[in-house]
Amino acid sequence: MSAASGIAAAYPGEWRTPSRGRIAMLALIIGEAAIFTIFVVAYVFYIGKSLSGPTPQQVLDVPVFATICLLSSSLTIWLAERAIERNRMNAFTLWLGGTICLGLIFLGGTAIEWHKLIYHDGLTISTNLFGTTYYSLVGLHATHVVVGLTMLTIVFLFAVARCVEQKHAERISVLAMYWHFVDLVWVVVFTVVYVIGR
């Protein structure tokens, strides 16, 4: 039926195409990067353009500890990746749990920061341009952290239930790509919001 099989002379050598998981995740990351770019451009464009206070200089504190935690989580997930490649499943579960904890600490830091800004400094998304752009950009990133944590937690639960095996290493590395991206975006957001904009 398939006439193409007529040309099925033995193919010389092994046929390999790139991993579809990595390609698809890379494509998603490129698309997401474009979304973040627009929000970052809006933030930078509106720095100092608010017609009323509070200003970033008055209310923003640099979240050093949360940032250290989030950036460290890139290291722990890399260790988790390495562990599963070497079939050390207990170490994998441990490093994965560590990654989740660090991500949760980061989110907790954001929650405390927002609580202070809203209830102490009176800055909401509708207060001024700074509020609008700040909550949108940081909130967009936090949303991505939540999505990443959800996926990591699902894997963690499977790992605790001993359902994750070495053969899943590639899927874990695809998930890790996303998490590294979330961390990388934070470097940009941090620079724009807390260094340039403050």
Added chain:
Amino acid sequence: MSENSLRLPSSIDLTSSPSSAEALQQWLHEWVVTVDHKRLGILYIVYAIFFLLVAGAEAVAIRIQLAFPGNHFLVAQAYNRFFTMHGTTMVFLVGIPILFGFGNYVVPLQIGARDMAYPRLNAFSFWLTAFGGLFLYYSFLGGGGLYGVGTAPDVGWWAYAPLTAKAFSPGHATDYWALALIVSGFGTLGTAINIIATVISMRCKGMTMMRVPLFSWLMLVVSGLTLITITPLTAAQIMLVIDRYLGGHFFDTQAGGSAVIWMHFFWIFGHPEVYVLVLPAFAIANEVIPVFSRKAIFGYPAMVAASVGIAFISLSVWAHHMFTVGMTSVSNTFFVLSTMMVGIPTGIKIFNWLATIWGGKIRFATPMLFCTAFLYQFLIAGLTGIMLAVAPWNWQLHNSYFVIAHFHYVLVGAIVFCIFAGIYYWYPKATGRMLSEKLGKWHFWLFLIGFHVTFDTMHFVGILGMPRSIYTYEPNRGWNTLNLVVSFGGIIQAVAVLLFALNLIWSYFRGQQAGNDPWDAWTLEWSTTSPPPAYNFVEEPIVRSRRPLWDLKHPEDPDWEYEG
């Protein structure tokens, strides 16, 4: 099972012969839960053709209103809604879905794959797009919300601020517009990711990147461009929703926000979007022109390079939509030059197509007729594009009907013509039956004549100074006759499209049997049955050149002896 994939319920072969209601239910169920790329491709195309008829009807209403000065067919508010919905529908619910429909149906077959890389993501993306469209049209009923009678969005498809602010767009019409585009935008993103993963990772044995058929190559480029094109729009829509619902100030000039930044964000999406739509049209021409000229495509590597070049250049031209907004002379110069640069890779493509036709044994079947018209019309569209790229000329003609004529020359003269070519070309593969050539030629000639009567004339109305987006005009402007001619051409086009719809239905039941390879073509989709089985290929194909079926049909003179 698969041979029945396109039959209507009455013809489904079920051994237990249930009642027709049950059969209908089962048939519907199969189509709703399907993850098969061929069915999803057909769903995309049927969905897009449906909205093509809807948005076409809106265009006809617009043209009836403008046929005579001071006409009362549509009141001003309804006119605004109609041109907003016409533009939004044609771009988001016709252009993108139909091209992704082709991509879905053809790409896995062309690269010898069993299915897309992510079949379930594929289904999810389709249904997001589908519900996005229904959501947009629900605004006719629900757009007024608590404020009174229902309305559709009336802010133009570009939705410039501050028109979209709560104060100027009360009710929910604009929210339906923004949310529908966010939803369908995520569907588009999902399909783009899927096509990229499919073309890169699912190729059959021997199909190196430089042996991938040009249609699939261009779908890869388009999908890559889509990733960074549709997402800025999604981001801008999220900002708009924040402004409207949470009291944000992104585009609120009274709080220091900027209306111009919306224009930038919109056109950073809006201009590459034109290339997202036109590159698949090129992709169709890349398949049809060689097959009907009986020659291999001229300059395959140059075609690939030109497509990638267009994708990159298209990212740096957006502000040529904003010359009249008032930019610095440096920005003006930059966007003039970058816009003109697009002419280089597109010129390469036109010459390659001409060189492919040159000396060929041309068969003027309906797909080739549409592609031949496409070549000339796209050339003219490109030339008026270069005229509009010159900033002083643009200051004179911007937002006139000259601009409308220019971009309809691209969107209709190039894209719609190629879409028709693609449907005539692949319909036999999808259904097993040929579209009627006789009706097809009627469709082609009527549509061609209607197209030129409408859009050639529209250039003159524009040069005479008629601005876009006006619901009527005074009788003493000297636009009366020309507008009547434009509207008359619109009616001819509408008749042609109805003939086409008739052809689709009639040929489905009565069309001539197609066989596997009715066009004597060279890519892998023609090696399997029409319609293809659910699994596509019995054996995984192995290819050694860009034209595997040529190699098969001509073992004495295979392509792989010539390709490097």
